[in-house]
Amino acid sequence: MPQRRDLIASAIVVLLLALLPLAGSRYAIDLTTEVMIYALFALSLNVLIGFTGNISFGHAAYFAIGGYACAILLTTYGWPLALALPAAVVLAGLVAAVVGYFCVRLTQIYFAMLTLAFAMLVWGVAFKWKEVTGGDDGFTGIKMPEIIAHHVGYFYFTLVVVAAGIAALWVICHSAFGLTLVAIRENSVRAGFIGVDTRHMRWAAFTVAGTFGGLAGALFGMYHRGMYIENAFWTESANVLIMVLLGGIYSFIGPIIGAAVLHLLQTFTNQYTPYWPTVLGLILLVIVMVLPDGLIGLVRRVRARGGRP
């Protein structure tokens, strides 16, 4: 069970976010919506990286599948949101299960390369299947239900869905299943010896990550009213990977912090200079050289030095 302190802190965060539209800044609402979506996306990837110890270079694939599926079901087939969104998430999860079935047969760099290969396959399908996905023109003009078409409505919708998604991920990660994943991360051979079917467990983690990645993708597509093949490209996978690393992989909330910091930094940098890639390079350098356990790790170290628990 979550500690009371954590529950209260989460409730306060959600409440503060819910009050945000009262401040009246349209820009702040939009930016927060984006950050929440990326936070869920990063958190879903961390089930694989932080908890299971498998680095995926192709997480954007499930983001894109969720986004495209939701967009196409809503627009082309005119499904109601209550059907389209769950269907898109299930589809992303199913594809993750199929891809994961093959990927978990490999470990380390081979696992990572295979995830990348499958993700580029998804990109290829989005690019080539022009009649359905719009190809590299992108799929724009997503039809939205009236109630969430307005930006404030969409903000609350995202808040509810992301909060539910994060809560679900918290429960999963802190269940016996989540602890088993940690055991696999720490010592996969030993976990195997005590009777854990490590391949099955990694497969399940892969599916969970893909499912929630798909949910984030669906939210992203609806927010932009469009999905584009760039969302399935490896650069998008790298972006979310950096969010996770920046925040800290050994902490549940690390990826949320990483997503917020990286996205805001990118947005603000872009207002002053087009040289975001240079800034990103420096950030990566700092993570690798100084902050191997991310911002959360830094906070912990500072606290430890201060002698506090």
Add this chain to the structure above:
Amino acid sequence: MKYSAMLVAAGVLSAGTAFAQGAPIKIGVLYPLTGGGAVYGAPALVGHQMAIEELNAKGGIMGRKVESLERDDKLNPATASSTMKELITKDKVDIVLGGLASSVGLAMTEVSKQEKVVYISTIPKSIQITTDKLHKYVFRTSANTDQEGEAMAILAGKNKLAKICHLELDYAYGNDLEAGILKAMPKYAPDAKIVLTLKPKLGATDFNPFIPQVMAAGCDGVLSGLWGPHFVSWVKQAAPLGFFNKIKWISGGEVGSHEIAGELKGEYPDNVISNTYELWYKGNDPSHKEFQEKLAKKLNTQETPQWAALGYIGVMYAAAAMEKAKSTDPDKVAEALEGLSIGTPVGTLTIDAKTHQANIGQFWGPMVKKPDRAYRMMEPAEYIQPK
């Protein structure tokens, strides 16, 4: 004498007060400024900035100063979408211009529809912007793939091509241009037959698998949508095989621009007929000379790039529409843009009230050697303007 001096003084004073009135008008613009697209985006932005400087020197729009908010779209539609929203919601821009890639243009079209802010597409050619995805607030001042395809079909007919090989890049622009050409062929080149269609990938650098196929197909002409670096690579790989000796190469994608001629210099092959929006050495309008000289001074080179004109025209349209509407209200500006005619460095342009498409033309012509130049020039350059 004294009286006239006072008049002048009064004039200067009133101009001065007019200049200071009101908050600045904000024009947002997105071009790719880093990565592969910067080669096109950066010169377009120079033209954009030049137009804004000129406006401000003349006292701005409706006496209000013009402020330019420039952002990088990174050739990424999702980035463009977020950045454009930011310009609208945070910076409160009055109008948005720009884009380069078709996908970016379509993403911006979508944001413009949601946010009810006017967007003028200055480079993207995707036909969808002015057909399927057309809405009240979107306009285009660049050519579209139907216009470009029609010009290519006209040239195929004029050059009496009988057997045509068709080369297009396998992505949005290539597919749309192909559709545009096929639509216009029965009318302008009824005797021509396409015997081979090949679609190399976007970003391809190795054309060796394609070149022999085209040479073996026995075409007397090629219709090509290979732009920029693709054309350069094709030329470098095909010219040594004598590819261009017998084949007429009719190409869209502005490979007749000075940028490409200057890059290939002596390697630029014979028998190429292509297009460009603007030529630094030839104008079709009296105002072109002044525009080009200013641009040359700004860029510090006589041989200025064509893309600047597109950025420039976008701003001119935005300014003219606001002056006509006497407002920055998007609804009024959009109404003003419908059917609006303005003089530009490439002649008078009119935006169609129904399709929201400007009738901008392009220079088309063969690229010929010049004795006193290291590069080829288009001669004769014919300005083909859609009706």
